[in-house]
Amino acid sequence: MTLGIAVIGTGRMGADHVRRIDSVIGGARVAAVADLDLERASAVAAGIEGCGVHTDPAAAMAAPGVDAVLIASSGPAHEAALLEAFARGLPVLCEKPLTPDPAGTLRVMEAEQRLGHRLVTVGFMRRYDAEYQHLQLILGQGELGRPLMLHCRHRNAESPSFFTTEMLIRDSVVHEADATRWLLGQEITAVQVLRPRPTSYAPQGLGDPQLVLFETSGGAVVDVEIFVNCGFGYEVRCEAVCERGTASIGESGGLVTRAVGHAARDIPQDFTVRFAEAYDREVQAWVDAARRGRIEGASTWDGYAAALVCEAGVRAQESGGRAEVELPERPPLYK
Numbered sequence: 001m002t003l004g005i006a007v008i009g010t011g012r013m014g015a016d017h018v019r020r021i022d023s024v025i026g027g028a029r030v031a032a033v034a035d036l037d038l039e040r041a042s043a044v045a046a047g048i049e050g051c052g053v054h055t056d057p058a059a060a061m062a063a064p065g066v067d068a069v070l071i072a073s074s075g076p077a078h079e080a081a082l083l084e085a086f087a088r089g090l091p092v093l094c095e096k097p098l099t100p101d102p103a104g105t106l107r108v109m110e111a112e113q114r115l116g117h118r119l120v121t122v123g124f125m126r127r128y129d130a131e132y133q134h135l136q137l138i139l140g141q142g143e144l145g146r147p148l149m150l151h152c153r154h155r156n157a158e159s160p161s162f163f164t165t166e167m168l169i170r171d172s173v174v175h176e177a178d179a180t181r182w183l184l185g186q187e188i189t190a191v192q193v194l195r196p197r198p199t200s201y202a203p204q205g206l207g208d209p210q211l212v213l214f215e216t217s218g219g220a221v222v223d224v225e226i227f228v229n230c231g232f233g234y235e236v237r238c239e240a241v242c243e244r245g246t247a248s249i250g251e252s253g254g255l256v257t258r259a260v261g262h263a264a265r266d267i268p269q270d271f272t273v274r275f276a277e278a279y280d281r282e283v284q285a286w287v288d289a290a291r292r293g294r295i296e297g298a299s300t301w302d303g304y305a306a307a308l309v310c311e312a313g314v315r316a317q318e319s320g321g322r323a324e325v326e327l328p329e330r331p332p333l334y335k
Contacts, residue, residue, distance in 0.1 A: 003287050004031030004065035006090075008057045008081050009073030010044040011035070013095055016272055017072055017283065018044050025284040027291055028068075034060035035073075057081045061088055068092070068290050070283075075100040075171075082108050086119060091290045093283065095123040097174055098303030102311050105304045112300050113333050121286050121297040124178040124306075126236075128285065129278035131249035135240060136183050138247050145243025147184055150222040152176050153250075155235040157269055158201075159228040165207040168226050169193075169313040173212050176224045177309040178302060179238070186218040188309045190324045193316040202229045212313060233267030234274050301334035 007018050010033050021030050032052040035041035045051040054060040057077075061069055061084055069085045071078055071094040079099045085092045098120070099105045112119060126132045139147055154172055163171075180188060194211040202208040209227035216222065237250030268274040282297070289296040305327060312323040 001067075001291055003028040003291055004067045005029065005287075006032040006034065006057075006060040006063060006066045006069050008034050008060060008069060008071045009077070010037070010041045011072070011074075012272070014070075014072035015044045016279070017070055018048070020280060020283055021070075021287075022048055024280055025287060027284075028287045029065075031065040031067075032060040032063035058084050061085060061090060066090070068287075071095060079104045079108055082120065083111055086111055086115060089119070091119050091121075091286075091295055093121045093123055093286045094303075096178075096303070097170060097307060097310070098122055098300065099307070100170060102304065102307040105300070105307045109300045109304050109331070113331055116333075118295040118299060118333065120300045120303075121289075121295060122178075122299065122303040123282065124175065124182070124298045124302065125275050125278045125282045126175055126179050127182055127298060128281040129275060132179065132183070132238075132278075135238065135247055135249050139183055139240060139242070140185075144240070144245040144247060146218075147220050147240050147242050149220060149241040150180060150183070151237075151239040151241065152179075152222065152224040153235060153237040154224060154226050155230040155233070156228040157231060157233050159203065159206065159208065161203065163203070163206060163228065165205070165317065166314050168206075168208065168210055168228065169212070169317065170310045172228060173224055173226050173313060174306050174310050175236075176212070176222070177214070177306045177313075178298065180214055180216065180222050181302070181305060182298075183238075183240070184216060184218060184220055186216040186220060187305065187327055188214045188222075188325050189217050189327075190215040190322055191309060191312040191316045192322045193313060193320075195317070195320075199227075199229055201231055207317075210317070212316075214309070234270050235267065236274060299334050301330055 033045045034054040034057045052063040068091045192213040212224040214222035239248040312325045315323040
């Protein structure tokens with residue numbers, strides 16, 4: 001069976017997923033797309049046989065041949081699209097954040113629990129990156145001893161004009177929130193944010209860069225440098241400091257050129273380059289699972305836990321103090 005997918009949102013991320021489903025992965029096809037911008041949606045769907053074009057997500061999900069939904073629209077539109085997919089019993093791969101705030105994510109999680117089974121996989125693509133997977137394996141084997149600290153760097157060449165200080169946490173550090181939980185198998189219990197003076201290259205009003213500190217339930221400490229106007233490229237790095245050694249990812253790779261008196265390495269300019277293979281593997285894994293009638297990967301609970309961490313992070317931004325993460329007991333559906 002070929003899985004027919006409705007892609008909701010045809011902006012940069014959605015268009016990349018349409019390309020991926022149509023020409024990279026196997027076992028799936030783009031059956032429909034939806035975007036408020038009909039011209040943009042039509043351009044993305046051009047040349048894909050049998051792909052319907054819609055402005056309404058519900059219409060795309062109701063299109064002939066749709067078996068699953070990939071949500072890549074803006075965060076505020078996710079909740080309505082998720083609930084529509086639930087009403088139709090369609091498995092969903094939803095880009096992060098699941099919703100922009102914990103209240104919305106909680107409503108989605110409660111709706112999924114009422115169904116009695118999972119339908120959602122959250123698009124935390126770092127879980128599918130080969131380097132992150134290798135790091136998780138090393139930490140899980142325990143040869144380096146207990147993890148004590150993670151040092152993380154998350155840099156973008158420049159931020160969009162609409163990017164806000166709060167989005168540093170909700171749209172960027174959310175990745176480190178999930179990666180920390182996944183790598184360490186621990187929950188994040190508190191967040192602090194330190195704010196150096198902003199770079200002169202940041203848009204007015206954007207407090208960039210920042211240093212975000214996580215405390216975990218296992219006693220580890222994680223520091224995250226978030227810098228979305230570094231100017232030179234896109235970098236994501238992580239070093240685990242353990243009792244008997246360290247392990248680092250994101251340090252190597254890419255073309256290195258050497259000439260008289262100097263050497264240079266290419267630096268990716270955005271996430272679609274750095275994590276291209278991770279996205280391919282993520283979508284392929286979701287398609288394979290859906291074709292078997294299974295839902296795998298990061299769950300709605302993982303999206304909710306990350307949202308609560310981000311909410312605490314925003315509180316810490318505003319207060320300048322330490323904000324605790326108020327995580328409830330994990331529901332049985334997600335155990």
